[in-house]
Amino acid sequence: MRLRFHGWMVLAGICGGSAWAGDASSDPGQAFAGVTTCAEARQALARHPGVTGGGARVEAICAAEAARPRHEPDAQAEIRQWHRDNVAAIGQQVRGLMISQDPRDQLAAALLAPTYQLEGGEAAGEWTTDAATTAFAAARRLGPDDPLVAWMEALDCPGAKAAAGCDPHAAMQRLQRLAPDNTAVWLQQLRDALDEPEVERILSRAAAARRYQLPLGELGLLLYDALDQADAPPMSPRLATAMASDMGLARPVGRRDMTAMHAMALTTAVVLPTYARLRHACIAEDDVPAPARRHPDCIGIYTRMAQSELLISRALALASLVRLTADAPEGAHWRERLRELHWLWHSGLEPVNAQAPADYILTSWRKGEMAALEGVLAAAGSPLAPPDGWLPENERLRSLITTGRPPARD
Incomplete structure (x- = not known):
């Protein structure tokens, strides 16, 4: 079900390719730019075997191809x-x-x-x-x-x-001056932190900020407007239906759908962070919490992220808060928040599939993903709160929600 929910998002990534040029040995967008078939994806991975996340990208492209309907030659x-x-x-x-x-x-x-x-x-x-x-x-x-x-x-x-004369360090200093209250700005420094004291200094400064906001919506709308002004070719009814089936939509696509999809692919390729550095700083790789002295700052940072309108930020933040507060009185609050979020995600699968991509994507950029998802559910008459006792099927999520900890390893 989750694959279908994100099917048109995966397709957007495939169609959009890489927005920026870079080192293909580490940048999956560069290595897989222009790749649309499973065979091409495997060839790209063979050319760039060290690309970050290359195996997962190949699996996503192959899964999308396998799920894609077979069209008549004329339609193709x-x-x-x-x-x-x-x-x-x-x-x-x-x-x-x-x-x-x-x-x-x-x-x-x-x-x-x-x-x-x-x-x-x-x-x-x-x-x-x-x-x-x-x-x-x-x-x-x-x-x-x-x-x-x-x-x-x-x-x-x-x-x-x-x-290009780029200077990421100078740009980060400008951002800190322009948006000093944005936790996301300060967290960008983690990728270049050289030692433990510097990591903890960054965590402390990020925790002191008041909000967490990435430029996803702002950039998405900028690109959508730019693409929308292009003299795009018209779509025949056959084409609109065929492309809708490729994207897993329950209705024919239109120009706005394709424009939004392409803008989303470009935006997410650039803006979405990996979150790995923050997780490593706050929760060690062996699933044991990081040093206790970091907990207050990590909890503060994840609390800001849990208020984000970006679903992935909120989901990762809540999962981390659940673990960091497993034995604390506030742990029950975060576990319920995590359950509520995944109920929205679960119950929104079918309504979002029927509405996406254009209306859902544009609303998520203008008002936030949470507002977009809740709006789709409200229009479909679906409850926003989970029934008593409801738990997701995923074993790890069930364990986090019920115990505050991931399941024990065999």
Whole structure:
């Protein structure tokens, strides 16, 4: 069921490829850019065997291909032609963005240019990573104090970093000045922490901030608006139905659906953090809690994350809070919060499948994922609170909710 819930999200990632260019030996987006079939995915992994998460990416692509309906040859040809025409339209849109004096137009161009440079495995026009480098340099020059531009520079840079003049450290310092109350800003430093005292200093500063907010929605809306202005090709009824079946939707797709899907793929490829460094700092790899002296800061950080409108942030935060407070009086509160969240996730599977992607994605960016999910459930007449005694099927989640601890290992 969960695979179906995220089916169109997986497809979005496959279609969107990598928004930024980088080192393919460690960047799964780069290594799997333009890959749409299981065979291509296995070949990509063979070329880049050390890519982070490569095996999981191959499994996701192969699972999506296996679940994808088989279309008649004419329908397949129409789908391929639509994608070619759409790539050409987006390329034209990027040309327009690159002559703008607005830093966010240039930022959108930097993200779009490398992703839509390929057509049938060959370079399409002049859109290469050089275009992304040029556009991102313009975005930095035109918006030196734009928080979104600073976020993108801090997270990653397109093309050849030296040519783009990127300085992630300086960008992080700007973000700390522009958004000092954002826990997410301070947590970005964990990836470069050199020793235990520095880790604990970062945790303390992050815990003192008042909110946790990633630029997912802001960037998603920026890219959606940029893509929406492209002169996309029309969709025939046959094409709309065929592409809907590919995405697991209960209705024909439209232009807004495809635009939202592509924008989501680009956004999540750049913005979503790994969370691994924070987990390692707060909960050791052998599933034993980290040193007790860190607990107050870790609980403070995860408490901010548990208020996030981003579902993955909230889910990971609640699971960590449950473990950190397993023997504390407040543990029961966090265990119930975790149960309630997974009820929303579980009961939202079918309603979201019927509504996604455009309406759900856009609402999640504008109002937050929690608000989007609750809105879909309310429209479907589904209860927002779990029935007494309800528990998820997943063994690990059941154990966390009932005991505050993961299940014992064999």
